[in-house]
Amino acid sequence: MRERVTAPLAHRAALVSIALVLAFLSFWHLATRGSAPVAIDSESARPPGAPASQRKAVMPGPLDVAEKITWHLQRPFYDDGPHDRGLGTELGTSIARLGAGYLLAALVAIPIGFLIGASPLMGCALDPFIHLLKPISPLAWMPLALTSTNDSGLSSIVVIFIGALWPMLINTTLSVAGVRREWLSVARTLEVGTLRRTFTIILPAAAPAILAGMRISIGMAWIAIVAVEMLVGGTGIGTFLWNAWNELSIADVIIAILVIGIVGMVLDQILARLAQLVTFAE
Numbered sequence: 442m443r444e445r446v447t448a449p450l451a452h453r454a455a456l457v458s459i460a461l462v463l464a465f466l467s468f469w470h471l472a473t474r475g476s477a478p479v480a481i482d483s484e485s486a487r488p489p490g491a492p493a494s495q496r497k498a499v500m501p502g503p504l505d506v507a508e509k510i511t512w513h514l515q516r517p518f519y520d521d522g523p524h525d526r527g528l529g530t531e532l533g534t535s536i537a538r539l540g541a542g543y544l545l546a547a548l549v550a551i552p553i554g555f556l557i558g559a560s561p562l563m564g565c566a567l568d569p570f571i572h573l574l575k576p577i578s579p580l581a582w583m584p585l586a587l588t589s590t591n592d593s594g595l596s597s598i599v600v601i602f603i604g605a606l607w608p609m610l611i612n613t614t615l616s617v618a619g620v621r622r623e624w625l626s627v628a629r630t631l632e633v634g635t636l637r638r639t640f641t642i643i644l645p646a647a648a649p650a651i652l653a654g655m656r657i658s659i660g661m662a663w664i665a666i667v668a669v670e671m672l673v674g675g676t677g678i679g680t681f682l683w684n685a686w687n688e689l690s691i692a693d694v695i696i697a698i699l700v701i702g703i704v705g706m707v708l709d710q711i712l713a714r715l716a717q718l719v720t721f722a723e
Contacts, residue, residue, distance in 0.1 A: 466503045473502040498689040509692040531681040532700060535666055538594065538677065542601025543662050550606050550658075551651065554613025559643070564614070571610070579604035579665045583672065593673040597666060604665035605658035612654025616647035648719050656712035663705045678704075 501509075517529030557564045579600045586596035620643050670679025678701060685693035 470502050473500050498691050501692040506692050506695050510696055531678050535677040538597050539662055539666050542598040543605050546602045546605035550609035551613050554610045555617050558614040558617025575607045593675045597669045600669045601662045601666050605662040608657035609654040613651050616650030620646045652716040659708045659712055667701055
């Protein structure tokens with residue numbers, strides 16, 4: 442019965458979404474027809490000594506962007522120098538950094554969250570440190586990371602780690618602390634060991650909330666890596682976007698924004714699907 446009710450709604454929603462996209466593309470096409478170059482008065486967007494009048498940008502239309510997307514798809518992994526790499530190469534670098542920082546955050550946040558959630562003593566002891574460090578922007582740690590590692594790639598991973606850490610840690614702590622006390626009492630009465638109690642009672646009960654924190658963390662980490670790469674340069678989708686702006690290639694800027702959004706959506710849906718599977722398994 443549920444499928445018969447939701448399927449027509451999903452079809453109508455898809456049609457509305459398609460109509461909105463077509464309306465937006467039509468408006469964009471009409472708004473950019475015959476658009477004149479716009480002078481950019483930005484020090485970051487022109488070479489030293491060049492007057493602003495020599496740096497002009499044109500807002501491309503959807504057909505121009507589609508043509509540039511086709512060009513990138515035909516050669517996604519080219520490498521013509523440090524500031525001219527294929528979109529696939531830059532995106533692969535960003536995803537690799539994201540995976541390293543995110544995995545490291547999970548390995549740290551989930552065990553510590555279990556410890557804090559299961560131990561009131563550790564919760565009270567670590568609570569001030571969590572409240573002190575959590576509000577600090579991940580980007581604020583970038584200078585210390587660069588000073589410590591002297592490597593922009595490793596520094597980016599450190600920032601991703603910090604950005605992904607807190608949602609996972611907090612959700613794990615709250616979910617473990619919220620496990621029903623009756624279940625734990627029965628397990629102790631039956632003399633179930635700590636390790637077995639953790640994997641048979643606490644982890645299954647806390648898993649949906651932990652995955653919800655991981656879903657939030659992947660979005661925070663993806664936002665952080667794009668900002669870091671724009672800041673430090675080198676390689677990555679953020680660097681690709683910033684180089685496109687410096688060259689006033691607005692089509693590439695739009696493509697980079699689309700790619701960032703699509704990858705973020707895909708990563709979010711992967712974690713959402715995993716959370717659904719865990720919930721259904723219960």
